[in-house]
Amino acid sequence: MDLATGALGSLLSKLVELLADEYNRLKGLRKDVEFLESELRSMHAVLRKVAEVPRDQLDEQVRLWANEVRELSFNMEDVVDRFLVRVQGPDDRIKSSHKLKRLMKKMADLFTVGRTRHQIAHAIKDIKGQVEDVAARRDRYRINDIVVNPTATTTIDPRLLALYKDQKELVGIQEACSELINRLANGNNDVSTQELKILSIFGFGGLGKTTLAKAVYHGIKEQFECMAFVSVGRNPDLKKLVKNILFELDQKKYENFNEAGLDERQLIDELRGLIQNKRYIIVIDDIWDTPTWEIVKCAFVDSNRGSRIVTTTRIFEVAATANNFYKMEPLSDENSKELFRKRLFGGKCKYPYNQPTGLFEKILKKCGGVPLAIITIASVLAGKPCEEWPMVYNSIGFGYGDNKQVENTRKILLFSYYDLPWYLRTCLLYLSIYPEDYEIQKDILIWKWVAEDFVQEEPRRGLFEVGERYFNELVNRCMLQPLEGTDKSSIYGCRVHDMVLDMICLLSEEENFVRIFDREEPNTSSKVHPRRLATQKRVIEYDHLDNMHTAQVRSFNVTGCHIAAMPSRLGFQALRVLAIEDCTFMKDYAFHLENLGRLHQLRYLGLRETPISKLPKEIGELRFLQTIDLWECKNVEALPQSIILLRQLKCLRAGGAACKPISVPDGMGNLTSMEELWLRYVDKCPNFVQELGKLTELRNLNICIELPESWMCKTFVESLGNLQKIQVLSLHALNAKLSWEGYVPPPQLWHLTLTTVNARLPSWINSTLLPNLVHLEISLGDAMEAHDLVTLGEFPELLRLKRCGSDNDIPVVVGGNSFHKLRSCNMTAPLRFLPGAMPSLECLAFTVHVQPLKEANFDFDFGSLENLPCLREVSVFICCYPDKAEADKVEAAVRHAVHNHPNHPILHLTKLNDLAVTLMSTALALLLFT
Structure with a gap:
């Protein structure tokens, strides 16, 4: 599904299902469905064409027709979905113990199915009439021929202003300009280095990429024989672009040059001939796609004369093709x-x-x-x-x-928006459901996209994986601001810049895509028929949906609100997403969760960080439910038995820090579609350790579990061995010494967190079995030894390492030629670094336990930090009990080493006394047990 075409994409597949299934039994229905499928495919093609044109450039008649088709498609899908739910009959997994009851139930089901089939026949004929009317208007007004409004396409590109800014108006680019000139000169203050260098300036629209490129260009152009500064734009004409470069390089020769008789290859040959044996600098501003850039790049001859090329782009893939790129940051x-x-x-x-x-x-x-x-x-x-x-x-x-x-x-922002593929536009507009500055969790967002049918199926890839690619594309196109963990090894979420949020909120309102309630609107709400509702950061003192028609609502999102009452009316017949997250409730709150079982279309249920205490047993009736998010719901102590009926459930999150132990029902192995399971922590569920092994589709397992008996430890490891699709494994085994004999991890595992009482590093944690490991966090019962660090240093892709150990951890020497890509390291003891060790390390954190290290004759010399060439940040915790004077010496030694480091890294230093250490240890223990 996408914004431009409404529900046509998913609707077409459902109509095909109608043709292929038993519904052919209804006389005349097949021809009607075939007509609908054919006509809707034609409309789908026209709407795809419409989607490529900015809204303000569309002919008014086209816009009205497109809106009508989109709304009709939603109505049609609602009808078909209701039919599919009803015609399949009740869930036969709930068995009756009495034969007569089963027989009566079956007869009633047959009657209901027959009546429903006749209802859908009438509904299809009614829909057919509406489609015929819309198709007639398309033909009558020649919609196919009238897409662009000619008067709307003659505007001047506002980015041209950046090319003619007075240097005195520029602020905050001097440092960046100097750095780029230095990069182009290889640090020699001149550009005499002979090989051709290509540098790309990459960043969000409005950061001043063009302005910076122009400043760099003017700063060094006098050192070249010929020079050019040209812009590409969203819809490049390759022949015109090459002609512009030729004209800039030699205006006299190409003043009256006519490129019409030449093809692209001939023009590129002309350009290559012109710059052959010359020292040139060329700036290609505003490149939007890799294919165009790859073709243009063919023209740039490397004559080994110190030539330079600078590009600017909003697209990461374009920037990555350069041998050097600079990511622009916001102003300080x-x-x-x-x-x-x-x-x-x-x-x-x-x-x-x-x-x-x-x-x-x-x-x-x-x-x-x-x-x-x-x-x-x-x-x-x-x-x-x-x-x-x-x-x-x-x-x-x-x-x-x-x-x-x-x-x-607005126009500059819309350039980026309309350059997005159709499927990304819809995903981006959906973020208007969140309030300003909200920290959006990546995984939760993707599951919402999946529930809304925004994510298209691809061969050999799951829906979540496709959705994750969508997310990364939006980040790489600078439409989302990524949120990285402190380890810098992964992106866990995003924020939407206020400029982008304003734009997508406006577009969402114009397209009736999301209706946002940020104030009371009693006089107008009854007239609004939105498809998605969002309420953000407000007090809800009454059921504010009482006056609104909600039968067509597909998504209801409440974020950061203070709620007196949940919606009590049962009007959400088409609801796919129900998300009430980060909310507090007044004293006499009413959850009305008993109505959940009647939301038959529900795909996503999000109640994270709310005070609910249990889910109703009726939740088992939601056969299409894909996601249940109860993370940080501190009062939930058990999942209902009926949850095992949810055969399409893909993501389940329950528990969290400081939450009560949670019980899961027997039969969890029935949830064979499960891809993501977060449980913290599981208690008194002996059957679960065996049933876990049946969830063979799991990609992400985050579990804290108590395994008090040896047979449970053994069975648990056997179950883990069956999960060969795991990519992310976060395992906290409490009071359990796991036997890993025979366990072979899946080779695609890239994120591993392991907390056990085992004394030694498991043998399966090695670079041969885990070649793709990026993030490793381990907490074991004994001190780390030198050979353990050698093993860890061999992982080729490792970016983040955290070792949580005992106070007895002693310093270990890190050998050269190890940890090639590691960017973040956090250890419970200081390390010594030989030259060549951790060459990419940026963030280092360690703890100094003064007394045990002093007893071990550690000399507290941190001079080996100078062997870390990329070090940018150092965090040190000094546990000074009982010798404060010695701790002061350690602090002085740390400050001296950091001060003398050539990068002058940022230092965060904390001294903890005996009370602070005790509190910190207690907090850590509490965290592990919750």
Whole structure:
């Protein structure tokens, strides 16, 4: 499903199912369904064509027709889905013990199915009539021929302004400019290095890539024989692009050059001939796709004369093709203030003296260090008295307003939006359900996309894996701001920049894609028929959906609210996603979860961080349910027995830090579609350790479990051996010494967290069996030895290593030529580094237990830190009990070593006394047990 075509994609597959199944028994229905399938395929093709055109460039008649088709497709799918639920009959997995009851039940089911088939026949004929009407309008108004509104395509590209900025207007790029010139010169302050170098500037729209490239270009162009600065754009004309390069390089020769008679190859040959044996610099600005760049790159001859090429792009894949790329970062707070003052006051005053408290900072926070955003808001506020600033700030966003600068900013953002493939546009617009600055969990977002049918099936790939690729594409196109863990080895979530959020909220509202409730709207709610509802960060004091028609609602999201009452009405006939997350409830709250069993279309149930205490047994009736998220629901102590009926369940999360022990029912092995299982922690469930081995589709297992008996330990390891699709394994075995004999891990495992009381590193943790391991966190019962570190140093892809051990851990020497890619290392004892060890390490954390190390004659010399060439950050915990004076010496030694490191890394140093150490140990123990 996507925004442009509505539910047509999924609807077509369901109509094919109708043709292939038993529904042919109804006389005349087959021909009607065949007509619908044929006509809808034609509409689907037209809407795909419409989707490629920006909304403001569409002919008005096309826009109206497309909206009508999209709404019709949703209505049709709702009808078909309700039929599919009813015609399949009740779930035969619930057995009756009485033969007569079973017979009566079967007869009633047959009657219901027959009646439903006749109802669907009438519904199909009604739908056919509506489709015929829509098709007639398409033909009558010649929709296929009228897509683009010619008057809307003659606008000037606002990015041209960046090429002609006065150097005095630039703020915060001097350091970046110097760095790029230095990179182009290989650090020699000149560009005489002979081989051709290609450098790409990569970043989000509005960060000033063009401005920076222009500054670099002007800074070094005098050192070259010929030079060119050309822009590509979203829809490049390759012949015109090459002609522009030729003209820039030699304006006199190519002033009247006619490229019409030449093809691309001939033009490229012309360019190669021109720059052969010359020293040139060429800037290719705003490249949007790799194929175009690969073709253009063929023209650039490397004559070994020190030539340079600089590109700018918003697309990571394009930047990655260069042999060097620079990721642009937002302006610092200080530079943001300077640019804002310069654009608003001409730089004459520091800040408006009579501004409301904190408004100046709020404005800059909204801009997020993006120069384009700062300039835009400054232009809106310019000339307005400070008393009006709050009103302007609250009423205007980057998707709204009639200011010229706002309009230009919107266009620049829309360039990125309309360059997205159709399936990514829908996924991006869906993020409008979240409030500003919200930290969005990646996995949860992907499961919502799956539940909404946004993710398209691909051969040999699961839906989650496809959705993860979508997420990565949006990050690589700078539409999402990735959130990395402290280890820098993985992305766990994202935020949406305010500029992008304003844009997608506006588009969602225009397309009736998401309806956002951020204020009370009693007078208009009854007139709104949205497909998705979102309520964000507000107090809900009553059932605010009572006056709204909700039969068509597919997604209901409540985020960060304070709730007096959950929706009690049973109007969500088409609901696929129900997410009530990060919410608190008033004293006399009403959950109304007893109605869950009647939401037959539900795919996603999210109740994370809410005070619910149990799920109703009726949840077993939700045969299409794919995700249940109860993470951090602290009052849930057991899962209902009926949960084992959910054969399509793919993701289950229950428990969390400080949650009560949770019991799971017998029969969990029935959930054979399960791909992701988080349980913290499982208690008093002896059958579960055996049933776990039946969940052979698991990719992600995060479990904290108590295994008090030896047979349970053995069975648990045997069950793990059956899970050969596991990619992420987080295992905390409490009070259990696991025997790993015979266990062979899946080779695709890339994330491993292991906490046991075993004394030694398991033999299966080695680079031969785990060639793809990226993240490793281990907590064992004994101290690490030198040969363990040698084993760990052989992992070819390891980026993050964390070792949680005892206070008896002693320093170990890290040999050279080890840990080639490691970026983050956290150890419970200091390490010594030989030259060549951990050459990519950026973040180092370790703990110094002063007393035991002193008794072991450790000399507290940290000079080997200088052997870490990429070190950027050091975190040290000094446990100083009982010798504070010795701890002071350790602190001085650490500070001296960090100060003398050539990178001058950031130092975070904490000294813990005996009380702090005790509290820290208690907290760690509590965390492990919860």
